[in-house]
Amino acid sequence: RNVWRLAKRPVGDIADGDLVYAAEAVPALEEGQFALRVIYLSLDPTNRIWMSDQEQYMPPVVVGAAMRGGVCGRVIESRRDGVAVGDLYAGLGEWADVMVTDGTGMGQLPEIPGVPLAAAFGTLGLVGPTAYFGLLDIGQPKAGETLVVGAAAGGVGQIVGQIGKIMGCKVIGIAGGKAKCDYVVNELGFDACIDYKSQDVGAELDRLAPEGVDINFEQVGGDIMVQVLKRMKLFGRMPLCGLISQYNDVDGADEPGFWTMMLMRRLSVRGFIVTDFAARFGESGQALLGWMLEGKLKTRQDIRPGLANAASAVKELYSGGNFGKLLVEVTPP
Ligand code: NDP
Numbered sequence: 001r002n003v004w005r006l007a008k009r010p011v012g013d014i015a016d017g018d019l020v021y022a023a024e025a026v027p028a029l030e031e032g033q034f035a036l037r038v039i040y041l042s043l044d045p046t047n048r049i050w051m052s053d054q055e056q057y058m059p060p061v062v063v064g065a066a067m068r069g070g071v072c073g074r075v076i077e078s079r080r081d082g083v084a085v086g087d088l089y090a091g092l093g094e095w096a097d098v099m100v101t102d103g104t105g106m107g108q109l110p111e112i113p114g115v116p117l118a119a120a121f122g123t124l125g126l127v128g129p130t131a132y133f134g135l136l137d138i139g140q141p142k143a144g145e146t147l148v149v150g151a152a153a154g155g156v157g158q159i160v161g162q163i164g165k166i167m168g169c170k171v172i173g174i175a176g177g178k179a180k181c182d183y184v185v186n187e188l189g190f191d192a193c194i195d196y197k198s199q200d201v202g203a204e205l206d207r208l209a210p211e212g213v214d215i216n217f218e219q220v221g222g223d224i225m226v227q228v229l230k231r232m233k234l235f236g237r238m239p240l241c242g243l244i245s246q247y248n249d250v251d252g253a254d255e256p257g258f259w260t261m262m263l264m265r266r267l268s269v270r271g272f273i274v275t276d277f278a279a280r281f282g283e284s285g286q287a288l289l290g291w292m293l294e295g296k297l298k299t300r301q302d303i304r305p306g307l308a309n310a311a312s313a314v315k316e317l318y319s320g321g322n323f324g325k326l327l328v329e330v331t332p333p
Helices: 046-051 117-124 127-139 155-166 178-187 201-208 222-229 244-249 258-264 274-293 307-316
Strands: 002-006 019-023 034-042 068-078 088-094 098-101 106-108 146-149 170-175 192-195 213-217 232-237 301-305 325-329
Touching: 034 088, 034 117, 046 068, 046 244, 068 098, 088 098, 117 127, 127 155, 127 213, 146 155, 155 170, 155 178, 155 213, 170 178, 170 201, 178 192, 192 201, 201 222, 213 222, 222 244, 301 307, 307 325
Parallel strands: 146 170, 146 213, 170 192, 213 232, 301 325
Antiparallel strands: 002 019, 034 068, 034 098, 068 088, 088 106
């Protein structure tokens, strides 16, 4: 078989020699395994992350091992019950033309009449679910809202925008080059697309979405993300799907950036201001007072006598001079 192995971890962009291609014998099948002839190998931005040993969501590829990748292929030999020669399987595999697996991380792919295998694998495999759950579960789109998606003409982006249209959103893509922009607008029905290579993203967003952005489906990171963030509405949502502009930087001793940590750890971050909950202050008051009266909630006040001391006391908040809730006793109670 022919296989790509990770020879060394890339530094910066993937360079010649980081991956090596070699012919080698197909491993002998053990009981419970089957061999696939790979038809399609999916190349994904995350491949670069797997090549690095930075914090990520699954183990990095071991140096020397076959490069990991999404694949689909047909069974050519089987020593596994329920798996027959000719079956179509897809899942996490190797950059190889033949691979041996026990089926971990793989599932049978149905043959769908009328849908070419490339479209079924390429859409339903990984990018379709990414777009579907990221937009619908995390983005929570509502009709009439404005959705922005970067890498708009790519695997995930093209689906995000179209689901956005199905949900009744105004959809603005961001992509590199006129051909990609024309494609998402004219062929896929996006409302507009900004060519970040020839246009000023911020100015175009101001023009196309003067109302502001409700949902930013983030795939790119960096300055494009900042331009969208600056135009988001209060209570907008940002599915943090990817940060492709940063992936070639993930190596060396650098700490991962904050956004990368949020992505890899799947953090929920939601800004709030207490007054957002003003209508529920009755509820919080009852609960807090109840705990105070039951002795379950203690609080400490740091009371400074005299209004004249207010200006000096306020500064202590920023140096830790207060111990507990800082109050000024203006008039004795
Ligand atoms: P794409 O098909 O979108 O290919 C990547 C595209 O990213 C390129 O075509 C390019 O489009 C754009 N791009 C690359 N570098 C830059 C850059 N520096 N600045 C701006 N745009 C850039 O790939 P996918 O659809 O597979 O993935 C898109 C994003 O979604 C990635 O960030 C990926 O990691 C993420 N993803 C996340 C998943 C998850 O589970 N969270 C699952 C799958 C993907 P252009 O020419 O328009 O610049």
